[in-house]
Amino acid sequence: MTATNHLPSSANSPSTEPVSLTRRSVLRAGAAGGLFAASGAAALLSGCGSGDIVSALQPARFIAFGDGMSDLGQGGARYTVNDGTVNIWAERVANRYGKTLTAQAVGGLGYAQGHAATDDMPRSMAAQIDAFLSANTIGTSDVVLMNIPLSYVLRPVAAVKAGTLTQTAALQQIADSAVALSSQVKRLIASGAKYIVVAGAYDVGRSPYGIAMELPSMLTSETQRSSAAVTHLNDRFKIEVATLGANVLFVDAAFLVNRNVQFGPNWGFVNSNKALCTTPTALTCTDSTLTAGATKSQYLFADNIHLTPAGNQQLGDYAYDQLRGRW
Numbered sequence: 001m002t003a004t005n006h007l008p009s010s011a012n013s014p015s016t017e018p019v020s021l022t023r024r025s026v027l028r029a030g031a032a033g034g035l036f037a038a039s040g041a042a043a044l045l046s047g048c049g050s051g052d053i054v055s056a057l058q059p060a061r062f063i064a065f066g067d068g069m070s071d072l073g074q075g076g077a078r079y080t081v082n083d084g085t086v087n088i089w090a091e092r093v094a095n096r097y098g099k100t101l102t103a104q105a106v107g108g109l110g111y112a113q114g115h116a117a118t119d120d121m122p123r124s125m126a127a128q129i130d131a132f133l134s135a136n137t138i139g140t141s142d143v144v145l146m147n148i149p150l151s152y153v154l155r156p157v158a159a160v161k162a163g164t165l166t167q168t169a170a171l172q173q174i175a176d177s178a179v180a181l182s183s184q185v186k187r188l189i190a191s192g193a194k195y196i197v198v199a200g201a202y203d204v205g206r207s208p209y210g211i212a213m214e215l216p217s218m219l220t221s222e223t224q225r226s227s228a229a230v231t232h233l234n235d236r237f238k239i240e241v242a243t244l245g246a247n248v249l250f251v252d253a254a255f256l257v258n259r260n261v262q263f264g265p266n267w268g269f270v271n272s273n274k275a276l277c278t279t280p281t282a283l284t285c286t287d288s289t290l291t292a293g294a295t296k297s298q299y300l301f302a303d304n305i306h307l308t309p310a311g312n313q314q315l316g317d318y319a320y321d322q323l324r325g326r327w
Contacts, residue, residue: 055323055324055327056327057141057143057195057323057324057327058097058141059094059097059099059141059142059143059195060139060141060142061099061109061139061141061142061143062090062093062094062097062099062101062109062142062143062144062145063109063110063111063132063136063138063142063143063144063145064090064101064109064110064111064112064144064145064146065111065112065125065128065129065132065144065145065146066090066112066125066128066145066146066147066148066149066199067112067113067114067115067121067147067149067150067151068112068113068114068115068150068282068283068305068306069088069089069112069114069147069149069150069199069306069307070088070089070090070110070112070145070146070147070199071088071103071110071112071113071114072088072090072091072101072102072103072108072110072112073102073103073105073106073110074103074104074105074110074111074112074113074114075105075113075114075283076105077283077284078114078282078283079114079281079282079283079302079303079306080282080285080302080306080307080308080309080312081276081277081282081285081286081287081290081296081302081308081309082282082285082286083286083287083296083309085309086309086313086316087308087309087312087313088312088316089147089199089307089312089313089315089316089319090110090112090145090147090316091110091316092312092313092315092316092317092319092320093143093145093197093316093319093320093323094145095316096316096317096320097320101145104131104132109132109136111123111128111129111131111132112128112146112147113128114283114306115151116281117150117151117154117158117209117304117305118151118154118155118158119151119155120151120155121149121151125146125149125180125181125184126180126184129184129187129188133191137191137192138188138191138192138193139192140192140194141194141195142193142194142195143195143196143197143323144188144193144195144196144197145197145199145319146185146196146197146198146199147198147199147200147201147253148178148181148198148199148200148201148233148234148237149177149181149201150201150202150204150305152174152177152178152181152201152233153174153201153204153219153229153230153233154204154209154305155173156169156170156171156173156174156229157170157213157215157218157219157229158213160215160218161213161215167217167218170218170229171228171229171232174229174232174233174236175232175233175236177233178233178234178236178237178240179236179240181237182237182240182241185198185241185244185248186241186244189244189247189248193247194247195247195249195323195327196247196248196249197249197251197319197322197323198237198241198248198249198250198251199251199253199315199319200233200234200237200238200250200251200252200253200254201230201233201234201253201254202230202253202254202256202257202258203219203226203227203230203231203254203257203258204219204227204230204305205218205219205220205221205226205227205229205230206221206227206257206258206261206272206273207301207304207305208273208274208275208301208303208304208305209304209305210227211273212304221273223258223261223262226254226258230254231254234252234254237250238250249322249323249326249327251315251318251319251322253315256314256315256318257300257307257311257315260272260300260311260314261273261300264300267314268297268298268310269298269299269300269310269311270295270298270299271294271298271299271300272299272300272301273301274291274299274301275291275299275301275302275303275304276290276291276294276296276299276301276302276303276308277289277290277291277302277303278290278291279303280303281303281306282302282303282306285302285303296308296309296310297309297310298310299311
């Protein structure tokens, strides 16, 4: 089974954008064929009115695993503009339910930890889950939020660029990472997790980092194509968890970021290919270190890889709508 991420022809029209996925039956129908709603659901929903549904799931707690995309300040700062707002997608999902989600370092259930772009994860997904399970059990109404780490793509792609790894070997590494992550998802289910939301890797070929990489065979900034490395990662993960639809919801972050790059002004992003922060990474970025004259809410990327608070909020809202529609 191979899934291809693409933008529907109506993606430049806010009236047909699939963020407002609020009809449980439509989303479940899409999920029955895999782990994600079919893009045709958006057209059907657009004719159903804009009323919300009452979700059967009332989460007791949210738990987060991942890299800098989900890091809630494990080291004291976040990989976005550190402005004190709800500025990480996982936190946004919890906030929409009226819940809080904070970093493990301050006593919370956010175990995600970021790192430099081409470094290995300082604490692997397995190690994060080890740390959680050693001190906690998963409740029947708990929701696990995780993102597929971008390092699963960035490290092998950097090696291809450096000439130390062939493209074939890089794609195999990427596939192996997807398989390993799926085993951790299965481990969580075996430990009692009933609701696991996985944000796929967004297409880093669209990011300032990917554009500067200039390696179109692996990462492409062309709007009508998907980057081979990212597609390979997401597709392999979805194949590995295809039978786990009762417990796993895949959120297509690649679609959302691609939409915001290709049709940025329609969704509030005037600049979707340059970093907002003037610091080397968003980890040290604050409101006082932004590009001169920039409007923070109009930028998609905080640094060369990580999203701004506005980008994170949209991803969080997208995940929230799908979560409510699914369970």
